[in-house]
Amino acid sequence: MSPRTQVEAWLGRLASERQASPHTVAGYRRDLEKLLGWMDNQDIAGFDTLQPQQLRSFIAAEHRAGLAPKSLQRLLSSCRSLFRQLTREGLLAHDPAAGVRGPKVHRKLPEVLDVDEATALVESGGEGSLGLRDRAMLELFYSSGLRLSELTGLRWCDLDLAEGEVRVLGKGRKMRLVPVGRQAATALRALGSAEGSAPESPVFRGRGGAPISPRTVQARLKRLALEHGFAKRVHPHLLRHTFASHMLESSGDLRAVQELLGHADIATTQIYTHLDFQHLARVYDTAHPRARAKAGSKPTK
Numbered sequence: 001m002s003p004r005t006q007v008e009a010w011l012g013r014l015a016s017e018r019q020a021s022p023h024t025v026a027g028y029r030r031d032l033e034k035l036l037g038w039m040d041n042q043d044i045a046g047f048d049t050l051q052p053q054q055l056r057s058f059i060a061a062e063h064r065a066g067l068a069p070k071s072l073q074r075l076l077s078s079c080r081s082l083f084r085q086l087t088r089e090g091l092l093a094h095d096p097a098a099g100v101r102g103p104k105v106h107r108k109l110p111e112v113l114d115v116d117e118a119t120a121l122v123e124s125g126g127e128g129s130l131g132l133r134d135r136a137m138l139e140l141f142y143s144s145g146l147r148l149s150e151l152t153g154l155r156w157c158d159l160d161l162a163e164g165e166v167r168v169l170g171k172g173r174k175m176r177l178v179p180v181g182r183q184a185a186t187a188l189r190a191l192g193s194a195e196g197s198a199p200e201s202p203v204f205r206g207r208g209g210a211p212i213s214p215r216t217v218q219a220r221l222k223r224l225a226l227e228h229g230f231a232k233r234v235h236p237h238l239l240r241h242t243f244a245s246h247m248l249e250s251s252g253d254l255r256a257v258q259e260l261l262g263h264a265d266i267a268t269t270q271i272y273t274h275l276d277f278q279h280l281a282r283v284y285d286t287a288h289p290r291a292r293a294k295a296g297s298k299p300t301k
Contacts, residue, residue, distance in 0.1 A: 010082055047086060048093065055097055069103040079096075083095050083096055111238060113234075129195065134224065135190075140188065143184035145243035148237065150168040150170060151217070171264070
């Protein structure tokens with residue numbers, strides 16, 4: 001079986017058996033196409049003859065071509081995932097990625113809105129049906145920390161406003177229940193009263209009654225932020241980051257925030273502990289007498 005056939009078979013299993021999203025499968029395909037192209041140029045016939053030092057050369061070549069460290073890590077991760085599966089199936093006697101490391105990635109902390117900024121943004125929707133839709137979207141983003149794809153895919157049957165819950169289909173097609181805040185529920189009821197709330201119809205509609213597109217949501221957030229003079233670049237994931245940061249800051253319960261966000265690995269959620277510490281450090285620097293002294297004023301005797 002050729003390397004390309006093995007890759008296509010694995011991608012097919014990802015989609016059918018693991019129910020990976022089309023976006024995820026496309027990302028793996030792009031990464032592995034790079035590896036296949038490089039192997040062709042190096043006359044490497046199959047994964048069974050690919051050696052770790054050769055894979056290092058491939059990663060180094062991509063680095064020299066300008067691929068960013070984060071993208072190199074993702075590329076290496078795609079290769080590892082494929083090789084693990086081929087090893088399980090007995091198609092590889094060795095792992096070509098064994099001992100191969102990508103460049104260290106300095107993880108950038110996500111930017112968030114403070115409570116006043118978040119409140120101003122979610123209350124910035126205009127008048128009419130468009131204003132009702134924008135207000136409900138913003139309230140739900142901030143109330144429940146949904147991903148953009150989760151919000152655009154919502155139907156009215158996914159909402160239980162009496163119980164204050166929303167059922168969302170997250171990554172890996174995993175279902176979870178997330179609370180809906182009082183203000184978000186009020187905004188959603190107003191939207192449903194104005195536009196109708198048939199169970200199978202989309203909650204947020206675009207042209208022709210179809211589900212609103214991710215691009216439209218992004219454009220609306222950008223426009224509202226500009227109209228209200230926000231200095232920060234406002235995008236859907238910023239509201240998800242803000243939700244997580246504010247929840248963790250208030251509760252200190254990392255596991256609960258992990259469940260609310262639908263993170264499979266708690267390490268993904270832990271980045272918000274760094275944000276929380278940054279907030280505490282700022283409070284300390286502005287409030288503690290010894291911290292203020294260190295910033296420039298002389299300590300009192």
